[in-house]
Every structure is written in C-alpha cells, then in structure tokens.
Amino acid sequence: MKFIIAIAIFGTMAANAQTVPAEKDSVQTLEEVEVVGTAKKKIETDLKMGVTVDEYLSSSTDISFIKRGSFAWEPLLHNMSSERASVTIDGMHIFGACTDKMDPVTSYVESNNLSGIAIKSGQTGSLHGATIAGNIDLNRKNTPFGLEKKWGASYQSGFEFNNNQWFNLGNISYSGKRLAADASVSYRKAGNYSDGNNDEVKHSQFSKFNTSLGMAYKTGERSSVRADAIFDVAKNVGFPALPMDLWLSRAIITSVSYRQLFEGKLAKNWETKLYFNAIEHYMDDTTRPENLVHMDMPGWSTTYGLLSKTSLQQGRFTSEIQLNAYENLSIAEMHMYPQDRSKKTMFAYSWPEVTTRFAGVSANGSWEISEKSRLNFGGAVALHYNRSKYAEFNRIFHPEAAAEKTRFLPNLHLGYLLETGDFQFSIGSGYGHRAPSVSEGYGYYIYNSFDRYDYIGNPNLKNEISYEINAGAGFKNNKASIEAKVNYFYIKNYIVGKILNAGSPMNYQSVGVKGYTSLPHATLFNLSLNASYQVLSNLHWEAALTYARGRDANDGNLPFIRPLSYQTTLHFKVDQFGLQTSFNGDATQRDYSPFYGEDQTPAYAIWNVSADYTFAMGDCVTVVQVGAENLFDQYYSTYADWGNIPRMGRNIFTSLKFNF
Amino acid sequence: MALCCTAVSCTIDKADYEAEAGNSETDRYEFEEATTLHTQGYNISIEVPNGEFRKGYNEIRVKIEDSKGKNANASTVTSLPIMSRYADGSNLSCPHQYHLTHNDDGYFEGYAVFTEESEKGDWQIYIGFTVNGVSYQTNGSITVNEQTNKNLNMTSFTGNDGEAYTIALIAPRKPEVAENDIVAGIYKRNHPTGEPETFPDSSHFSYSRVNGYTLQLDPRMPEPSMGNHSSPNNRDLTQQSDSLYHGVVNYTMTGNWTLNFILLDQSGKIVKGTKVPSDFTPGVEGVKSELFIDILF
Numbered sequence: 001m002k003f004i005i006a007i008a009i010f011g012t013m014a015a016n017a018q019t020v021p022a023e024k025d026s027v028q029t030l031e032e033v034e035v036v037g038t039a040k041k042k043i044e045t046d047l048k049m050g051v052t053v054d055e056y057l058s059s060s061t062d063i064s065f066i067k068r069g070s071f072a073w074e075p076l077l078h079n080m081s082s083e084r085a086s087v088t089i090d091g092m093h094i095f096g097a098c099t100d101k102m103d104p105v106t107s108y109v110e111s112n113n114l115s116g117i118a119i120k121s122g123q124t125g126s127l128h129g130a131t132i133a134g135n136i137d138l139n140r141k142n143t144p145f146g147l148e149k150k151w152g153a154s155y156q157s158g159f160e161f162n163n164n165q166w167f168n169l170g171n172i173s174y175s176g177k178r179l180a181a182d183a184s185v186s187y188r189k190a191g192n193y194s195d196g197n198n199d200e201v202k203h204s205q206f207s208k209f210n211t212s213l214g215m216a217y218k219t220g221e222r223s224s225v226r227a228d229a230i231f232d233v234a235k236n237v238g239f240p241a242l243p244m245d246l247w248l249s250r251a252i253i254t255s256v257s258y259r260q261l262f263e264g265k266l267a268k269n270w271e272t273k274l275y276f277n278a279i280e281h282y283m284d285d286t287t288r289p290e291n292l293v294h295m296d297m298p299g300w301s302t303t304y305g306l307l308s309k310t311s312l313q314q315g316r317f318t319s320e321i322q323l324n325a326y327e328n329l330s331i332a333e334m335h336m337y338p339q340d341r342s343k344k345t346m347f348a349y350s351w352p353e354v355t356t357r358f359a360g361v362s363a364n365g366s367w368e369i370s371e372k373s374r375l376n377f378g379g380a381v382a383l384h385y386n387r388s389k390y391a392e393f394n395r396i397f398h399p400e401a402a403a404e405k406t407r408f409l410p411n412l413h414l415g416y417l418l419e420t421g422d423f424q425f426s427i428g429s430g431y432g433h434r435a436p437s438v439s440e441g442y443g444y445y446i447y448n449s450f451d452r453y454d455y456i457g458n459p460n461l462k463n464e465i466s467y468e469i470n471a472g473a474g475f476k477n478n479k480a481s482i483e484a485k486v487n488y489f490y491i492k493n494y495i496v497g498k499i500l501n502a503g504s505p506m507n508y509q510s511v512g513v514k515g516y517t518s519l520p521h522a523t524l525f526n527l528s529l530n531a532s533y534q535v536l537s538n539l540h541w542e543a544a545l546t547y548a549r550g551r552d553a554n555d556g557n558l559p560f561i562r563p564l565s566y567q568t569t570l571h572f573k574v575d576q577f578g579l580q581t582s583f584n585g586d587a588t589q590r591d592y593s594p595f596y597g598e599d600q601t602p603a604y605a606i607w608n609v610s611a612d613y614t615f616a617m618g619d620c621v622t623v624v625q626v627g628a629e630n631l632f633d634q635y636y637s638t639y640a641d642w643g644n645i646p647r648m649g650r651n652i653f654t655s656l657k658f659n660f
Numbered sequence: 661m662a663l664c665c666t667a668v669s670c671t672i673d674k675a676d677y678e679a680e681a682g683n684s685e686t687d688r689y690e691f692e693e694a695t696t697l698h699t700q701g702y703n704i705s706i707e708v709p710n711g712e713f714r715k716g717y718n719e720i721r722v723k724i725e726d727s728k729g730k731n732a733n734a735s736t737v738t739s740l741p742i743m744s745r746y747a748d749g750s751n752l753s754c755p756h757q758y759h760l761t762h763n764d765d766g767y768f769e770g771y772a773v774f775t776e777e778s779e780k781g782d783w784q785i786y787i788g789f790t791v792n793g794v795s796y797q798t799n800g801s802i803t804v805n806e807q808t809n810k811n812l813n814m815t816s817f818t819g820n821d822g823e824a825y826t827i828a829l830i831a832p833r834k835p836e837v838a839e840n841d842i843v844a845g846i847y848k849r850n851h852p853t854g855e856p857e858t859f860p861d862s863s864h865f866s867y868s869r870v871n872g873y874t875l876q877l878d879p880r881m882p883e884p885s886m887g888n889h890s891s892p893n894n895r896d897l898t899q900q901s902d903s904l905y906h907g908v909v910n911y912t913m914t915g916n917w918t919l920n921f922i923l924l925d926q927s928g929k930i931v932k933g934t935k936v937p938s939d940f941t942p943g944v945e946g947v948k949s950e951l952f953i954d955i956l957f
Binding site: 336348349393399500512 | 671672674675677836837838839881883884885886887888889890891892893910912913914915916938940942943956
C-alpha cells in the first residue's frame with residue numbers, strides 16, 4: 001500500500017531533469033561530469049522501455065546470464081561467472097547473501113534508481129578492485145545542482161501478460177542551487193510465467209519493492225556532500241530451477257560522500273565516500289512439499305567500505321587514482337529438520353562467518369600521444385584478508401587449513417588506441433590476480449542444483465591469475481558502423497569444482513561432493529561483432545554476433561560458455577510513432593561440457609516486436625508502448641538456464657510512461 | 661533513518677552456534693562428591709564428575725580421611741561396584757578399575773563403566789583399603805542415573821568369540837562440527853576361576869581392558885533425509901599408551917549420528933560388527949552396523 005500512495009504523490013509533481021542540459025556557469029559545474037557521462041543513457045532497451053536491470057544488461061554483447069527463474073539473473077561478464085567479475089554500485093562493493101547465488105548485486109537495484117551501467121572489460125575494470133573478467137558498475141541517478149527546471153518527475157507503469165507482471169516505477173528529482181535530490185520508488189509483482197508450450201512454470205513468481213533516496217548539498221562553491229540510500233525488498237520469489245524459493249530478501253545500501261572540485265590544479269577533483277550495506281536473505285522450501293527434508297537456509301552479508309578517488313590532469317595526461325577499502329562479513333546457515341520434529345535440528349554453517357577485508361590502491365591513466373592515438377594504462381595493488389570464524393568446518397575437508405589468510409593482489413593493464421579517419425583500432429593486454437570468493441574458499445556443503453553436487457570450499461586455493469590480450473577494430477561513418485572486438489584470457493589456477501572421493505552429500509538431492517580446486521589453467525576466447533546501418537533516414541538497422549570458446553587445461557570445454565549467438569534489430573520511426581522488431585537466438589551449443597554437468601542445448605531463435613507512440617499533454621511527455629516478446633511462442637531454453645528450465649513463451653507487454 | 665534501523669535489525673535471528681553446540685549439561689565437568697561411606701572412624705568420599713554416577717564411563721576419585729578430617733594415608737584402595745538385579749536377584753558388576761591409582765593430590769583414582777541404571781537394580785560400591793597394616797572393607801548404595809550426554813553412550817555385547825565386551829565413549833564430551841578426537845574404552849569380562857569365596861569375591865566380578873584390538877569407525881547420520889550421509893577423514897580407533905582407544909571422528913553438522921563400528925582382535929579377526937553400505941540413499945533410514953553407538957549433539 002505504501003508504494004501506491006508514494007506513486008500517487010510523485011504523479012502529481014511536474015518537471016523533467018533528465019533531458020535538460022546542465023549549464024556550465026561556475027555555480028553549476030559541480031556535478032557536470034556525471035551529467036555529460038550519463039544523461040543520455042537510459043535504462044531501456046531498443047525494444048522495450050519498461051525493462052528490468054537484468055533485461056537491460058542482457059542487451060550488452062559482453063554479458064550473458066545464468067537464469068534460475070524469472071528473477072535475479074546472475075550476470076556473466078565475458079562468459080565468466082560472478083566470482084570473476086566485480087559488480088559495484090558507484091564503486092561500492094556489495095556481496096549477495098545467498099550461497100546459491102539467488103541474489104546477485106544487480107537484484108538489489110531497480111532500473112529507475114540507476115542512470116546507467118558502466119561495463120569495463122578485463123583488467124581495465126580493476127579501478128574498483130581486483131577482477132579477472134572486468135567490472136560492472138551500476139550508476140545511481142544523480143541530479144546536478146542548479147538546473148533550469150527545479151522539479152522533475154516520471155512515472156511508468158506496465159503490464160506483461162505472460163506472467164501477469166504489473167510494475168510501477170516512480171521517480172522524482174529536485175535541483176536547487178544548494179540542494180539536489182533524487183527519489184525513486186518501484187514495485188513489481190509477477191505470477192508464474194508460461195513456456196512456449198503454454199505450460200505454467202511453477203515457482204516462477206516474484207515481487208519486488210525498491211526505493212531510493214539521494215540528497216546532495218552544496219557546502220561551498222566547489223564542494224558538496226551527498227547521502228544515498230537504496231532499500232530493496234523481494235518477497236515470495238520462486239526459483240523454478242532450484243529446490244528452494246526465496247521467502248524474503250532485504251537490502252539496505254547507503255553511502256555518504258564528500259566531493260571537492262579544484263580549478264587550475266593538477267588534481268581536478270577529489271571524492272571520498274563511506275558506505276555501508278546489509279543484506280539478509282531467507283530461502284524457503286515450505287512451498288515445495290515434495291522435498292524430503294525441510295531446511296532453513298538464511299544468509300547475511302554486511303559490508304562497510306571506504307572509497308576515495310581523485311582525477312588528475314596535466315597536459316595530455318589524465319589519470320584517476322582510487323583507494324578502495326572494505327570489510328565484509330558473510331554468514332550462511334543451514335538448519336535441517338528431521339521428520340520427527342521433536343528431535344533436534346541438524347545444523348551447519350554454509351559460510352562459517354567469513355570476514356573479508358580488502359584494501360587497495362588503483363590507478364588508471366591515459367596519455368594522448370597525438371590527436372589520433374592514445375595510450376591507456378593502469379594498475380592496482382591490494383591486500384586481501386579472509387578469516388573464517390568457525391574454521392573447524394573447513395578443517396573437516398582441509399585439516400591443515402588456517403583460519404586466516406592474507407593475499408596480495410596485483411593488477412596491471414596497458415592498451416593502445418588509434419583513430420584514423422573513420423577507422424579505429426585498439427590493442428591491449430592485462431595481468432591480474434583475484435582471490436577466491438567466500439564460497440570457493442570457505443563454502444561448506446553448498447548444493448549446486450545444476451550438476452547436483454555439494455560444493456566444499458578450499459581455504460588453501462591459490463590466487464587465480466589472468467593474462468589477457470584484447471584487440472578491436474572498427475569503422476564508423478554517418479550511415480554505418482561496424483566493430484569487431486576480441487579478447488583472450490589465459491587464466492592460471494582456474495578455480496572449478498572437482499569430484500572429491502571423500503565424504504558424502506549432505507543435501508538429499510545431490511549425487512556427490514565436489515571440492516573447489518585449481519586447474520593448472522583455462523583459456524577463454526570472446527569475439528563480438530557489432531554493426532549498424534542507417535537504411536533510410538527513419539529506418540535503422542543493428543546487428544550483433546558473439547562467439548566464445550572456453551577450455552580447461554585438458555582441452556575440455558568449460559561450462560556456461562555462450563554458443564554462437566546473434567541478434568538483429570530494425571527500428572522504424574515516423575514522427576511520434578516508432579516500430580521495432582528484433583530477432584535473436586543462439587546456435588546449437590556445440591562445445592558443451594558434460595564433465596561440468598552440461599548437456600547440449602539446441603539452437604533457438606525468437607522474434608520480438610514492439611510499437612510505441614509519443615505525445616505531449618501540456619508539460620507532460622507521454623509514451624505508450626505495446627509489444628510482444630517471443631512472438632511465435634517458441635519453446636526453448638538457453639545454454640545457461642539452470643536445469644534446462646524453459647524460458648518464457650509469448651509475452652505481450654504494455655507500458656505507459658509520463659515524463660514531467 | 662527509520663528504514664535503516666528496520667533493515668539493520670535482522671528479520672530472523674542468527675543461530676547462536678556456540679550456545680547450540682554445547683549446552684550447560686555437557687560443558688560442566690567438575691568432580692563433586694557423589695557419596696560418602698563411613699567405617700570405623702574413617703570417612704570415604706567418592707567423587708565423580710558433577711557429583712552424579714551415570715550410565716557409561718565414570719571417572720572416580722576416592723578420598724579417605726580419618727575422623728579428624730585428615731588424610732588417612734591409606735594404601736591398597738580397591739573399588740568394586742556390584743548390582744543386584746531386581747528382576748532375578750542376580751549379581752553383576754561392570755568394567756571397572758579394581759585397584760585404584762594413588763595420585764599426588766591424595767586421591768585414589770579409577771573408573772567404572774556402569775552398564776545399567778539404578779532402576780534395574782541396586783548398585784552397591786565396595787571399597788577396601790589398608791591403614792597402618794589394617795584392612796578395612798565397607799560398602800554403600802549408589803544411584804546410577806541415565807546418561808544425559810549422548811556423546812558418552814556405551815554398548816555391551818557378546819563377541820563372535822563368545823566373550824562379553826563393553827565399549828564406552830569417553831571423549832569428545834562436547835563434539836563440534838569439526839575434526840574431533842574420539843576416545844573409547846574397550847573392556848572384556850574375565851572368566852572366574854574356582855568357586856567364589858566370601859561375597860563379594862572380586863575375581864568373580866573382574867574385567868580387563870582389551871589390548872591390541874582395532875575399532876574400525878564409520879560415522880553416519882541415520883536420519884532418512886540425510887540419506888546415509890557420512891564424513892571424510894575419519895580414523896579408526898587404536899590403543900594408545902593410556903591403554904584407551906583413540907581415533908578421529910569428523911562431524912559435518914550437528915544432529916543425530918551413528919558411530920558404526922567393527923571390532924577387530926589382534927589378528928584382525930572380526931569380533932563384532934558389520935560393514936555398512938556407503939551408498940547415498942535419500943529417504944531411507946541408514947543401515948547400522950551390528951555394533952554401533954548413537955550419539956547426538
């Protein structure tokens with residue numbers, strides 16, 4: 001009820017901040033950097049404007065998803081699982097509280113509290129902390145000071161027919177001379193979806209409430225403080241691919257920052273942020289009477305952090321230097337209830353109170369060698385410390401394991417960019433370490449319903465070390481563009497689960513026990529091709545193709561590597577009327593990995609269409625959209641659908657948006 | 661701010677693992693007087709952990725003082741527990757140390773492994789000692805209570821060799837989800853020689869520690885939902901210098917566990933016990949060895 005009232009209030013406000021360019025007088029320079037960087041990016045895809053964060057991310061060719069249902073997809077960056085990528089919110093580190101990865105960081109934000117998502121590949125993403133695959137930084141909305149239009153608001157509502165999803169997103173912003181504020185509230189509620197055969201996929205419902213508030217106050221001519229908070233609640237979320245659902249997860253994500261601009265100095269600005277976030281996550285299996293044993297699996301993740309960064313400029317040289325420090329405490333419990341409830345419960349920690357401390361300094365630099373060429377470089381050094389409070393759990397499988405472990409994590413990258421005429425070329429390389437995740441290092445009988453093994457962490461794992469090369473070539477003129485990007489990762493001590501010949505499963509669904517071990521190495525190759533062409537002034541065509549190949553040290557295939565995939569989109573726009581159609585699919589999964597529990601996923605292709613109409617009602621710009629995803633009701637599941645759960649069949653969606 | 665407070669306080673409380681892993685019953689282990697006997701001016705104080713005799717392994721301390729409360733400087737202190745069954749009036753004893761060991765604190769130490777609780781019969785403890793060359797003999801009734809700490813359970817059985825054995829768990833008193841050192845005493849009833857003399861004739865109620873055997877261990881969770889779950893890196897129990905049997909048991913979670921045993925004699929012959937299936941069988945109650953002890957923590 002709360003949210004409906006809030007939306008009603010927002011609905012009555014009028015103004016629009018997003019499309020108004022910031023003026024550059026001295027009073028207003030303060031938040032200018034952000035405005036230029038993000039104002040044009042909207043969280044919507046070509047096809048659909050009422051997207052979730054997941055749907056938006058999936059429009060990037062660098063990202064694929066492991067899907068365990070219709071909610072909280074786990075993003076894979078360059079075909080690498082979430083341990084290998086860092087996901088941050090404005091540089092803040094957050095860690096999910098679910099041992100089964102039901103809650104990636106992206107599940108705790110909503111499209112209407114973000115202004116954009118910055119994806120950095122490989123070691124170029126090490127600014128926010130050690131990584132292998134790169135960094136996904138979710139950028140909060142951030143209204144600048146002193147806009148012409150003081151108040152802005154938008155409201156969006158929509159309905160999706162396949163799963164009866166109804167969503168409401170409301171935003172409001174204020175831009176005063178000294179005070180600026182952003183607030184958002186959203187609610188989504190969906191029932192079970194139906195697959196292409198019109199069969200209901202049970203336990204695929206979800207509901208999510210999200211609200212955020214950001215306030216900035218100008219403390220001086222060139223300084224400001226800002227406080228931000230996001231509060232997110234997901235309730236009654238089904239995970240059809242897992243043996244358990246989610247009863248409740250809650251996150252509070254807060255930060256305060258101080259920002260100072262300098263003029264005519266080497267340092268252009270300096271920003272320091274303190275942050276705190278806490279996540280609680282409660283799985284629920286009472287909805288699954290078929291389960292042999294009732295289990296409670298609550299998890300908690302709490303992070304405190306500090307981020308301090310400065311931008312430097314000297315002639316042709318620009319640089320960013322950032323200090324990152326955080327402490328995370330991850331706790332996950334497993335309570336099993338015997339059939340005879342009068343007996344004592346069985347208990348173990350899935351994460352035995354694991355503390356992670358991280359402190360590092362990173363720098364990115366850019367040197368403009370000439371008008372046409374640029375050298376990008378950067379690096380980071382960090383200390384990473386883990387402590388397992390109940391290390392005796394870990395010692396059952398690793399009797400010699402120490403409760404504490406400190407690691408040194410260096411990261412380096414170097415790239416060269418050349419632009420001549422309409423052509424652009426780039427080449428780069430990187431070297432970096434990452435520490436094992438909490439689950440990889442200290443996890444205890446974490447059931448993986450994909451390969452049906454219980455996973456045991458290994459505190460003695462070595463750092464994973466990545467050697468990376470990448471290259472790109474592109475052509476772009478007024479009418480057409482084409483770009484090819486490749487990267488190749490050689491990853492030493494690649495962490496995977498290997499069958500242990502010791503112990504026996506704890507979860508009744510599992511077939512055995514796997515321990516995290518390091519392969520001598522693994523390699524990963526990613527290729528993406530993007531092209532666009534302006535066929536007519538009002539007809540635009542885009543296409544993308546990706547190919548990836550992952551191999552382990554024995555030349556076996558790595559799991560969750562996306563097969564050849566393609567997508568193509570046509571946009572047609574006449575005056576206020578727009579029509580889009582897109583076609584996308586994956587080829588047959590040729591290089592699947594039975595060794596890691598995969599079976600071959602057949603090819604699929606789906607077709608989507610949408611139409612929208614934009615009109616003005618006084619101050620209010622209104623867009624209505626109607627469309628259909630999977631128009632031909634194709635029954636399919638992708639290579640990364642956990643347990644081969646089928647994807648959604650035909651989904652007709654409607655959306656209405658008001659911008660004031 | 662209000663939002664912040666509601667979110668920081670957790671919806672479901674975290675488990676208090678340390679409290680859950682050990683209740684006060686198993687945490688406390690202090691010698692307290694369980695009973696006193698009096699004979700001809702001497703006071704015999706018998707102390708056991710927490711002041712209560714319990715079924716299973718009991719450490720015993722005996723202190724003998726004269727009427728002035730001074731250490732009586734006794735020697736050759738013996739202890740013999742005998743139960744007279746209510747059912748048939750028969751007398752039986754249990755594994756025990758007959759000749760107690762003198763320690764530096766003035767105590768005489770030993771143990772008794774009570775195989776029955778007092779509700780089955782009347783337990784008497786017979787204490788003998790010598791002061792200044794004079795032998796004294798006395799006895800008194802004691803109460804043997806139920807063993808509330810299931811981690812100190814015991815089992816008595818007749819081996820394939822026809823001998824009467826008792827296996828009693830001594831440690832860990834408070835197991836953890838961890839690698840636990842497990843200690844057990846293995847005892848065998850001695851065959852009496854000749855007719856009994858005056859009651860009680862200790863040679864007719866004599867037990868000895870079994871030497872050089874091996875107690876093979878296979879711990880499993882018997883609960884059907886646990887599907888015969890086991891743990892890695894366990895070590896069979898072998899006899900160490902304290903003549904007790906030491907091994908390693910790993911408990912992967914709290915709850916009910918069955919310690920499945922196979923007792924082997926010096927030549928490796930099976931005295932008792934059967935191999936249990938190692939298959940993971942969800943929904944089926946775990947099959948137990950012929951020789952087992954159930955524990956719970």
